[in-house]
Amino acid sequence: MLGVAGTAAAAPPTTGAPNLGDRLFPDLGNGGYDAQSYDVSYDYRPGVTTMDSSVVMRARATQALSSFSLDALVAKIGSVTVDGRPAAFRTAGEKLFVTPAAPVRDHALFDVRIEYTSDRKLDPPSPTVRVPPGMDWPIKAWINTPDGFGFMGQPDRAHLFFPANDYPGDKARFTFRVTTPSDLTAVANGSLVSKDLSGDRTTYVWRTASDIPTDITQVAVGKFREIDQTGPHGLPVQSFLPASLTGGDDLVRQTPAQIAWLEKTLGLPFPFQRYGVLGLDSDYDGVALETATMSTFAAATFVQPADQVTPVMVHELTHQYFGDSVSVGSWDDMWLSEGHATYYQMLFSAQQRNITFADNMKSLYAEDADQRSTWGPPAHMRNAGATLVGSDAAGALTLFALHELVGEQTFQRIEQTFYTQFHGRSAHTQDYIDVANRVAGRDLTSFLTAWLYGTATPAMPGHPDWKA
Numbered sequence: 001m002l003g004v005a006g007t008a009a010a011a012p013p014t015t016g017a018p019n020l021g022d023r024l025f026p027d028l029g030n031g032g033y034d035a036q037s038y039d040v041s042y043d044y045r046p047g048v049t050t051m052d053s054s055v056v057m058r059a060r061a062t063q064a065l066s067s068f069s070l071d072a073l074v075a076k077i078g079s080v081t082v083d084g085r086p087a088a089f090r091t092a093g094e095k096l097f098v099t100p101a102a103p104v105r106d107h108a109l110f111d112v113r114i115e116y117t118s119d120r121k122l123d124p125p126s127p128t129v130r131v132p133p134g135m136d137w138p139i140k141a142w143i144n145t146p147d148g149f150g151f152m153g154q155p156d157r158a159h160l161f162f163p164a165n166d167y168p169g170d171k172a173r174f175t176f177r178v179t180t181p182s183d184l185t186a187v188a189n190g191s192l193v194s195k196d197l198s199g200d201r202t203t204y205v206w207r208t209a210s211d212i213p214t215d216i217t218q219v220a221v222g223k224f225r226e227i228d229q230t231g232p233h234g235l236p237v238q239s240f241l242p243a244s245l246t247g248g249d250d251l252v253r254q255t256p257a258q259i260a261w262l263e264k265t266l267g268l269p270f271p272f273q274r275y276g277v278l279g280l281d282s283d284y285d286g287v288a289l290e291t292a293t294m295s296t297f298a299a300a301t302f303v304q305p306a307d308q309v310t311p312v313m314v315h316e317l318t319h320q321y322f323g324d325s326v327s328v329g330s331w332d333d334m335w336l337s338e339g340h341a342t343y344y345q346m347l348f349s350a351q352q353r354n355i356t357f358a359d360n361m362k363s364l365y366a367e368d369a370d371q372r373s374t375w376g377p378p379a380h381m382r383n384a385g386a387t388l389v390g391s392d393a394a395g396a397l398t399l400f401a402l403h404e405l406v407g408e409q410t411f412q413r414i415e416q417t418f419y420t421q422f423h424g425r426s427a428h429t430q431d432y433i434d435v436a437n438r439v440a441g442r443d444l445t446s447f448l449t450a451w452l453y454g455t456a457t458p459a460m461p462g463h464p465d466w467k468a
């Protein structure tokens, strides 16, 4: 060992794990690297569902890699390069396996470029998510509209849109480049970086300033009416409704006031560079998705009665903090996202209806036993389909129970501390319990564990008369 003191022999390159061992989605995600950014391009042409597409994933190796995989379910993979050199590849199931010409060193940053064809007709249901019995929910990932399309990728369908490490614990920055006929508009997460006209086609480039998870990406093309406003601290609030929609502007224009309400309630500034809402001309009535920086709704939502719609708008807005900025480390942690969104939705709707927050939560509590038996406890749900709605109510009740136990001031400090510690990252259930214990200065583990993992509804602190 002459002259090489301190340099351990490097581990030989091996294959990255083909999944991340998620309990609810055992095939999802890929090991051996950490995605840093994606640069996704689409060429949209009316009348066909296929699009020439490409993605460049920049990733950092977390081991020496002889080969690795991405989640991918696209019509056709044309070519794959790693750091500019052609790489061998094969597809199997919903995976793309890549063998670079030379192994990737541990800790190295590397670029994977994939040329592919996407087909918006190729929209198989998730192999893992089952639509709950009795639920009429047209679960589709590609939303084809009369003059374009949009995304609904949660929880595990974003890899129909682009090959990726499709796992919420591996966040990355996104750039979307979409070329459309010039009478259409392309919108996406983040801010518009450039808009270049060439002949009768326009290329829109949108980019996020923050890391976001794959399942809440959004790219939409169509004829849109843009509604520009300014939120607190000069935040750009840029929303899009289908040009064909009559009305809806009044509700969309409530967005800056909702942001101001939530900032004040949480005592935390809005997480992202921009916000807004997107209405898609689709049959997704009643379904909304917290796509980062721009929440997505069925456009018809915005012509429904205000008192029904605004709490849902606040729900998706809250997700920008919890779910988008603080994303979930695994799918078992989904209550951190849905519980918070539902909690602040219920708080907002109580104020709107001039009833007490407790009265609003009492109605959720009355249904908790049913909810728990249908979906399982919020931090250990029965199946993958439960990630969509199964932790909403029980997650919110958990937070309310904590609020009632520790009081308003301590609860707010727990929320602020948790958010401040994990924004821009992802968090697990245990992270929230740790923060709660530390901030409250007492051991709340068994209290929170009963709410999060129990099969029976615990008693609600301060409300001995409530019956589950």
Ligand SMILES: [Zn+2]
Residues within 6 Å of the ligand: 290, 315, 319, 337, 338, 341
């Ligand atoms: Zn939600």
